[in-house]
Amino acid sequence: MREVIISYILPLLFLLLAAAETHAHNVTLLLANHPSLSSFNHYLTQTHLADEINRRTPVTVCAVDNAAMSALTSRGYTISTLRNILSLHVLLDYFGAEKLHQLRDGSALAPTLFQATGAAPGTTGIANITDLIGVKFGSGFVNLTDLTGGKVGFGSEDGGIVSFYVKSIEAVPYTISIIQISSILLSE
Ligand SMILES: *[C@@H]1O[C@H](CO)[C@@H](O)[C@H](O)[C@H]1NC(C)=O
Numbered sequence: 001m002r003e004v005i006i007s008y009i010l011p012l013l014f015l016l017l018a019a020a021e022t023h024a025h026n027v028t029l030l031l032a033n034h035p036s037l038s039s040f041n042h043y044l045t046q047t048h049l050a051d052e053i054n055r056r057t058p059v060t061v062c063a064v065d066n067a068a069m070s071a072l073t074s075r076g077y078t079i080s081t082l083r084n085i086l087s088l089h090v091l092l093d094y095f096g097a098e099k100l101h102q103l104r105d106g107s108a109l110a111p112t113l114f115q116a117t118g119a120a121p122g123t124t125g126i127a128n129i130t131d132l133i134g135v136k137f138g139s140g141f142v143n144l145t146d147l148t149g150g151k152v153g154f155g156s157e158d159g160g161i162v163s164f165y166v167k168s169i170e171a172v173p174y175t176i177s178i179i180q181i182s183s184i185l186l187s188e
C-alpha cells in the first residue's frame with residue numbers, strides 16, 4: 001500500500017497541484033475585457049490589491065464603473081486610503097449571481113480583504129476610514145441583503161444599504177467572481 005501511495009498517488013497529487021497553479025486567476029486580465037471598469041482595474045494595480053486578490057480563493061470583487069470611480073478619486077485621497085477603501089470591495093468568499101439571490105435568511109455578512117490587511121487603527125485604519133467614508137465599517141464586514149424584486153443591496157454591518165448589485169462581470173465558479181455594484185461603499 002505504501003509503495004502504491006509513493007509511486008502512484010503522490011506524483012498524481014503533484015500533477016494536480018501544478019495544474020491548479022497554472023490556472024490561478026488574474027483579476028487584471030479578467031477586468032481588461034471590460035472597458036467600463038478600466039479605472040477600477042487601474043486602481044487595483046496602483047494599490048497592489050490585484051496581487052492580493054490573485055493570491056486569494058475564493059474571492060469576490062465588487063467593481064464599479066468609471067463614473068463611480070471618478071466620484072471616489074475626485075475626493076483627493078492618498079493611495080493608501082484608496083487601498084483601504086477598495087479593500088472593502090474584496091469579499092473573502094464566493095458570491096456568484098445565484099448565491100446573491102439565494103442568501104439564507106435574506107442577508108449575509110461577508111468578510112473582506114480590509115479586515116485581513118487593513119492598517120492598524122489610529123493610522124489609516126478602521127476608525128479613520130469610517131470617518132472618511134461616512135459609513136461605519138467597524139469590523140470590516142460587508143452586509144449583503146437580498147431585497148424584493150430581485151435587487152441585492154450592499155452596505156456596512158450597521159450603516160444600511162448604500163449600493164446595489166448591477167450584474168455579474170466574470171465568474172470562475174468557486175474561485176473568483178467579479179460583480180459590478182452601482183457605487184463605491186460610501187455614504188452620500
Ligand atoms: C496579471 O496580468 C497582468 C497584465 O497582463 C500582468 O502584468 C501581471 O504580471 C499578471 N499577474 C500574474 C500574477 O500573473
Ligand SMILES: *[C@@H]1O[C@H](CO)[C@@H](O)[C@H](O)[C@H]1NC(C)=O
Pocket residue numbers: 107108109143144145157159160161
Ligand atoms: C443587513 O442589513 C439589513 C438592512 O440594513 C438588515 O436588515 C440585516 O439584518 C443585516 N444583516 C446582517 C446579517 O447583519
